[in-house]
Amino acid sequence: xxxxxxxxxxxxxxxxxxxxxxxxxxxxxxxxxxxxxxxxxxxxxxxxxxxxxxxxxxxxxxxxxxxxxxxxxxxxxxxxxxxxxxxxxxxxxxxxxxxxxxxxxxxxxxxxxxxxxxxxxxxxxxxxxxxxxxxxxxxxxxxxxxxxxxxxxxxxxxxxxxxxxxxxxxxxxxxxxxxxxxxxx
Amino acid sequence: xxxxxxxxxxxxxxxxxxxxxxxxxxxxxxxxxxxxxxxxxxxxxxxxxxxxxxxxxxxxxxxxxxxxxxxxxxxxxxxxxxxxxxxxxxxxxxxxxxxxxxxxxxxxxxxxxxxxxxxxxxxxxxxxxxxxxxxxxxxxxxxxxxxxxxxxxxxxxxxxxxxxxxxxxxxxxxxxxxxxxxxxxxxxxxxxxxxxxxxxxxxxxxxxxxxxxxxxxxxxxxxxxxxxxxxxxxxxxxxxxxxxxxxxxxxxxxxxxxxxxxxxxxxxxxxxxxxxxxxxxxxxxxxxxxxxxxxxxxxxxxxxxxxxxxxxxxxxxxxxxxxxxxxxxxxxxxxxxxxxxxxxxxxxxxxxxxxxxxxxxxxxxxxxxxxxxxxxxxxxxxxxxxxxxxxxxxxxxxxxxxxxxxxxxxxxxxxxx
Amino acid sequence: xxxxxxxxxxxxxxxxxxxxxxxxxxxxxxxxxxxxxxxxxxxxxxxxxxxxxxxxxxxxxxxxxxxxxxxxxxxxxxxx
Numbered sequence: 001x002x003x004x005x006x007x008x009x010x011x012x013x014x015x016x017x018x019x020x021x022x023x024x025x026x027x028x029x030x031x032x033x034x035x036x037x038x039x040x041x042x043x044x045x046x047x048x049x050x051x052x053x054x055x056x057x058x059x060x061x062x063x064x065x066x067x068x069x070x071x072x073x074x075x076x077x078x079x080x081x082x083x084x085x086x087x088x089x090x091x092x093x094x095x096x097x098x099x100x101x102x103x104x105x106x107x108x109x110x111x112x113x114x115x116x117x118x119x120x121x122x123x124x125x126x127x128x129x130x131x132x133x134x135x136x137x138x139x140x141x142x143x144x145x146x147x148x149x150x151x152x153x154x155x156x157x158x159x160x161x162x163x164x165x166x167x168x169x170x171x172x173x174x175x176x177x178x179x180x181x182x183x184x185x
Numbered sequence: 186x187x188x189x190x191x192x193x194x195x196x197x198x199x200x201x202x203x204x205x206x207x208x209x210x211x212x213x214x215x216x217x218x219x220x221x222x223x224x225x226x227x228x229x230x231x232x233x234x235x236x237x238x239x240x241x242x243x244x245x246x247x248x249x250x251x252x253x254x255x256x257x258x259x260x261x262x263x264x265x266x267x268x269x270x271x272x273x274x275x276x277x278x279x280x281x282x283x284x285x286x287x288x289x290x291x292x293x294x295x296x297x298x299x300x301x302x303x304x305x306x307x308x309x310x311x312x313x314x315x316x317x318x319x320x321x322x323x324x325x326x327x328x329x330x331x332x333x334x335x336x337x338x339x340x341x342x343x344x345x346x347x348x349x350x351x352x353x354x355x356x357x358x359x360x361x362x363x364x365x366x367x368x369x370x371x372x373x374x375x376x377x378x379x380x381x382x383x384x385x386x387x388x389x390x391x392x393x394x395x396x397x398x399x400x401x402x403x404x405x406x407x408x409x410x411x412x413x414x415x416x417x418x419x420x421x422x423x424x425x426x427x428x429x430x431x432x433x434x435x436x437x438x439x440x441x442x443x444x445x446x447x448x449x450x451x452x453x454x455x456x457x458x459x460x461x462x463x464x465x466x467x468x469x470x471x472x473x474x475x476x477x478x479x480x481x482x483x484x485x486x487x488x489x490x491x492x493x494x495x496x497x498x499x500x501x502x503x504x505x506x507x508x509x510x511x512x513x514x515x516x517x518x519x520x521x522x523x524x525x526x527x528x529x530x531x532x533x534x535x536x537x538x539x540x541x542x543x544x545x546x547x548x549x550x551x552x553x554x555x556x557x558x559x560x561x562x563x564x565x566x567x568x569x570x571x572x573x574x575x576x577x578x579x580x581x582x583x584x585x586x587x588x589x590x591x592x593x594x595x596x597x598x599x600x601x602x
Numbered sequence: 603x604x605x606x607x608x609x610x611x612x613x614x615x616x617x618x619x620x621x622x623x624x625x626x627x628x629x630x631x632x633x634x635x636x637x638x639x640x641x642x643x644x645x646x647x648x649x650x651x652x653x654x655x656x657x658x659x660x661x662x663x664x665x666x667x668x669x670x671x672x673x674x675x676x677x678x679x680x681x682x
Contacts (some may be wrong), residue, residue: 030667033634034619042619042665117613117669175636176616180527373610375674405628520610523635531632561638561646562612569644 009065010073017138018056020102023156026051028164033175049109056106063099066139077117091140098134101126120151131161190415201405205413205421205436208397211416213297214329217336220300224404227304227339236312236403243407244419245399249280249355249392250466250491252479255399258308258389261379262313265387274316275387278364279306281322281330282355283463286494286513290423295326297331298397303340305396306405310342313389318343319478319572321360322393323350336447339356352465352517353525357390358382359519370519371565392491394423414439418478422489426450426458428496437477443487443494444473459497459581465491465510466570469503469581502596504585507578508533508540514571528559532575544590547578605673606648607659608635613670620662620671625654 026036026048037042067076073086080100083093104123112120135154139145167173172181202210202223209215211223217407226271240285241256279302282492291294295302302320320330322345327345346364348354354369361382363369374381382388391399398420402410418439424446426433433450445463447454459471467490477489497503515529532555539548558574559568579586588593607620607627616634627649629637638646651659651673663671 032617035622040622041617042622042661045619045665045667113664113669120669175618180633227626371612373612375608375610375672504621523614523616524611524631528631531665558637561641561644562609563647 005065005069006071009062009069012062012065013138014140014144016055016058016062017134018133018157019051019058021161023048023052023055024127024161025164028168031168032173052106052108052109056102059099059102061114088141091137095141096131098130098137098170101130101133105130128165128167132158189375201401201409203412205438207401207413207421208294208298208301208394208423208436209303211298211300215298215300216331217300217333219368220298224301224304224401227307227400228403229364231477235501236308236399239402240399242600243398243402244416245395245402245410246479247392248394248417248422248492249397250463252488252490254389255395258310258391259279259312259378261377262387262389265377266381273386275313275389276317276319276383277306277310277313278318278360278383278390278464279303279320279393280355280357281326281393282360282369282490283323284350284352284355285466285491285493286352287427287461287464287495287573288425288491289432290425290434290492292323292326294393294397294423295320295322296329299330300337301397301400302330302393303333303343304400304403304438305391305393306343307339309391309396309398313387315389316342316386317329317383319346319364320344321346321348321364323348323354323528331348353519355569356448356567358565360390361388369555370521371563403582406413415478417480422477422492424489424492424494426452426494426496428452429498440476440478440481441476442473443470443475446477446494447473447496450494456499457496458499458501459503461495462487462493463515464493464495466490466566467493468573469497470576470577471581484581500596501584502540502585502594503578504536504540504589504594505596506580507574508557509538511571511575514567514574518567519565522563522568524559524562528555528568529571531555532559532571536575536578539586539589544592546590549586549590552579553554563582604653605651605656605659605661605675606642608672608674609647609649609653610670610672611635611647611666615668615670617667619667622660623658623665624651627651627655629657668673 026044029036030044030048030134033041036044063079067079078092080094080096082096083089085092105127108115108120108123135158139154142150144150171177210221236258237256240259244256263399268276281295281459283291306318306320316423324347327347330345334343337449342406348363350368351369353371354363356371357378358374358389359369359371362372365383378388378390380387397524414420420439422439423438424435424437425444426435429453430450435446435449437446437449443460454473459469460473461467461469462477470487475485475487478486479488497506508585512533515533518525518529520526532552535548535551535555552575554573560572562568585595614635618630621628621630621636627639629639631637634657638649640650642648642650659673663673
């Protein structure tokens with residue numbers, strides 16, 4: 001049983017990371033205001049939301065299974081408070097930080113119509129911190145963290161996310177950037 | 186709403202000023218002594234909820250530009266107060282921020298008749314059982330009001346707030362935002378300010394001239410107010426007249442003829458090619474046989490807005506003048522709302538092109554398209570006003586437009602830069 | 603009861619989701635902002651929504667990335 005939990009904990013962590021990478025990419029696309037080929041803008045937004053929720057579900061499974069697993073030596077405090085863990089406290093702590101950030105982002109996103117755009121936006125910016133922290137946690141803490149295939153996956157993910165960020169800050173990022181250029185006197 | 190009661194002045198011991206010389210009847214720089222000497226003390230009893238009926242009977246409309254029936258605004262504030270589960274005292278704001286570069290009547294009123302404005306504010310406050318009271322004006326208007334407030338004991342609840350010198354700082358939601366939060370920028374308002382304005386309280390924003398008229402109506406009654414003006418535009422209004430002969434402030438009867446207003450300001454109408462009425466959000470008209478009234482057919486009446494009349498001499502190109510104004514208005518956009526932030530500069534560019542050398546007939550069509558595009562879309566009416574100005578310029582200066590498209594300008598003796 | 607879709611222009615950034623969801627009511631202007639096809643008394647900030655489009659309008663309100671939309675049964679609007 002323990003072995004099964006342990007294996008599931010690892011796999012769900014990796015799946016969660018991959019899904020969060022997708023969330024960030026689709027989120028950047030949504031922010032640009034562009035449709036995705038034939039997929040309309042509102043669907044892009046819905047995809048962003050749904051991948052994010054799926055990623056969060058896997059993250060909860062990841063944390064939950066390792067909490068139940070005796071080998072991981074994880075306790076309830078470690079889930080919320082970083083850097084107190086028994087095993088590789090720093091790398092595990094990064095995971096805790098990422099988990100906390102995900103919780104904050106998900107809760108503010110679900111409640112965004114109540115809390116207003118400012119708080120929502122401010123907290124949402126934390127995803128840009130959450131993603132690299134989660135990746136570092138995976139490399140430093142994961143059993144497969146330093147195996148060749150995982151490092152290749154991590155490098156590939158980092159490359160696309162950095163690429164997306166470069167596009168995000170470029171001048172023509174917004175769909176309407178061209179027509180709005182020179183709009184102001 | 187019994188006309189008989191409403192017609193009765195609340196205080197009958199004194200005759201109101203006769204003729205159109207009303208608001209400045211106490212003279213220049215009128216202090217409290219001259220003010221009381223001329224108008225009598227503000228009646229302290231009876232001026233409360235009944236004021237709404239009296240103001241309704243007077244037909245007073247807002248002198249800040251929109252010409253909304255003043256009694257309706259007051260009544261809406263009273264309703265909001267009684268309708269709210271937690272009765273919150275309404276806030277009343279005297280708005281003296283003109284913004285409009287061609288308008289100077291509110292500054293003059295605050296400088297020379299501050300006590301009338303304060304009387305009006307206290308009167309309105311009593312009618313709505315107001316709590317906090319504000320006088321909001323640009324720096325030029327504040328010192329006189331400050332002195333006036335120091336002279337009297339009934340106005341301790343009035344606070345003075347400085348307004349920035351921007352075009353839109355006098356827009357009602359910008360006024361409330363400026364006083365409550367600092368930036369004098371218009372806000373999105375789904376609910377009327379009378380329901381939810383200053384810090385969510387019922388808020389009554391009235392132009393300072395409107396309040397000054399109200400102070401006189403409270404003293405002399407609605408029938409006296411209506412002895413000047415017409416049925417559709419009773420009372421008097423201040424008019425800031427500008428033109429080749431300089432600036433002149435007039436108080437004229439409602440429904441006044443535009444030609445008469447210009448003659449009163451010593452402007453030779455034969456040397457004038459067009460008149461901008463209502464300010465930068467107003468309308469170019471020519472010739473001069475229009476009447477100044479908030480209501481009436483557009484063919485014979487022109488809305489005075491905040492009482493701005495600007496005469497354009499024969500020697501100046503109306504398209505160039507309008508292009509400069511639209512450039513100014515585009516710059517004065519709060520840059521909060523997309524259609525205004527991008528639409529007004531686009532309009533300014535096209536109009537500039539038309540005014541300064543462009544010969545593509547599509548320019549006129551493009552101006553029309555952009556005007557229709559920005560209209561009705563924004564937190565305030567800045568785009569609407571700008572589109573109205575542009576539309577009226579194309580109409581009033583249609584011959585000039587044709588000349589420009591043909592490569593000439595009649596105001597530069599055929600020479601185009 | 604007919605509803606109106608209110609556009610808060612101070613929030614709107616013209617991302618275009620609402621124009622996709624309500625193509626019969628909204629166009630996009632030159633800069634991407636929603637442009638009501640029909641004005642109500644010159645007002646194009648409060649767009650009349652027929653019951654047939656009510657569901658799509660609700661979706662637009664929910665999905666607007668800038669939370670610039672709201673639905674109401676009646677609108678206010680008088681200023682200075």
